[in-house]
Amino acid sequence: MTHLPPFALDHWLSAYDFATPPIAYNLASSTGPRWSVADLCALGDAPLAIDDAVLSYAPPQGSPALRHAIAAFHGVDADSVIATTGSSEALSILFCLGARPGANIVLPDPGYPAYAAVAQAWGLSPRFYRLERADGFAQRADAILAQVDADTSLVILNTPHNPTGTVMPRDEIAVLAAALATRGVPLLVDEVYHPLYFTAPQPSAAGIPNVIVTSDLSKALSLPGLRTGWLIDADVDRRARMIDARSYFTISSSPLLERLATHALTHSDAILDRLRAVAQANIAMLDALVAGSNGRLDWVRPDGGTTAFPWLADGRDSRPFCQALAAQGVLLAPGDCFGHPAHMRLGFAQQAEGFDVAAGRIAAALAAL
Structure with missing residues (x-):
């Protein structure tokens, strides 16, 4: 029988995003802002009947x-x-x-x-x-x-x-x-x-x-x-x-x-317009977060997509840092899920509201390192 290794990333996401209550600020997600069926069906001149x-x-x-x-x-x-x-x-x-x-x-x-x-x-x-x-x-x-x-x-x-x-x-x-x-x-x-x-x-x-x-x-x-x-x-x-x-x-x-x-x-134009608006606003806050971290956090600014892969500049394992943030309602994905423990995957396109609050909590956690 084929052995599949534990899917560490999905285990991490599931433990928090599907918890009761769910995480308040999901910055581990790689998707865009959420849509309901009603919102989707309402796009266009005539609502979609299903x-x-x-x-x-x-x-x-x-x-x-x-x-x-x-x-x-x-x-x-x-x-x-x-x-x-x-x-x-x-x-x-x-x-x-x-x-x-x-x-x-x-x-x-x-x-x-x-x-x-x-x-x-x-x-x-x-x-x-x-x-x-x-x-x-x-x-x-x-x-x-x-x-x-x-x-x-x-x-x-x-x-x-x-x-x-x-x-x-x-x-x-x-x-x-x-x-x-x-x-x-x-x-x-x-x-x-x-x-x-x-x-x-x-x-x-x-x-x-x-x-x-x-x-x-x-x-x-x-x-x-x-x-x-x-x-x-x-x-x-x-x-x-x-x-x-x-x-x-x-x-x-x-x-x-x-x-x-x-x-x-x-x-798709309407869906992508909303995505771009959220992503552009949030990535600007990430620019400020990295610049204001006093060298504790570094990154390569993304050229596209919905995720960044910043790292703790002192090289420490990011999992304890991500666990501490999750306890404060902010979810990042620790880099060990990708084989790079000092890094974190940070998604900036799903959280349409409250990204500034999440960024503030990350900044405070960085200052305490």
Whole structure:
């Protein structure tokens, strides 16, 4: 039986965010501000009606309406789109199809912890390219290619990156994808935080040769409860295998959730406008927090996405610090959940109100170190 390691990040989040009462200020979350079903349905000129949705199966590749909405969001043809149950299922599909004896997968470090755990469950050995603090956590093509060998089945690039917020520009992605193509290795670009950028906006990597894109509604689009994700791939044969895999894994999405997801994507501008307003206001408060910490807290300011990865400048383990803040109602994610104990993941896009209170409590805790 396959052994999955404890999911330390989810254990930490669940212990506090689903507690009674829940945490007051959740700065550990990587999502945007929350939406109710009523708020979502009210977007647009005419409210969305869902009471006539038939609770049957949907097509395994997703309904035509949903796939066209996803395609419009990324600027691609709808034929290249496959709906999935969140990006988590998308990853499992790709890892399953890429598994073979002795194969490996190349991943960022730090990075989303589920990459390595789920890849190993499918028999893929993780190889890591390091995002160096001294280099601003930049994702470099040369560092990625240095980890690729004859047994590499897939390379993952996450941009904007979780947890650091760094961004690889589209032209650099294209160069990397072309170099990998000469080795017969596809590049998966995880775009769940696209299109939230604080520097120059970047187009989606969808449509670049040798690139598969995955994304979902959970992060930049702030709707994790819809459990809707997707894969975008120009390779017809590989898409057919993905659809077969999805048919085995989950059969299809819920038609009800697909209708809500289609409506959300159709009105994504309104959702993203709210996200940007919250993120821009809160990241300005983070600028002030770091600047006023008297050198106790340092960071690389995110170029995009909803998370930052600051660290305690004296190098101490951040978990006791995060535990003390949680007792005061402020939740951060300790860096040991990402294999970097001095760091913390700090999400700044979900907390639409009270971020100033949370930042004040963090400042007071830093001053007491």
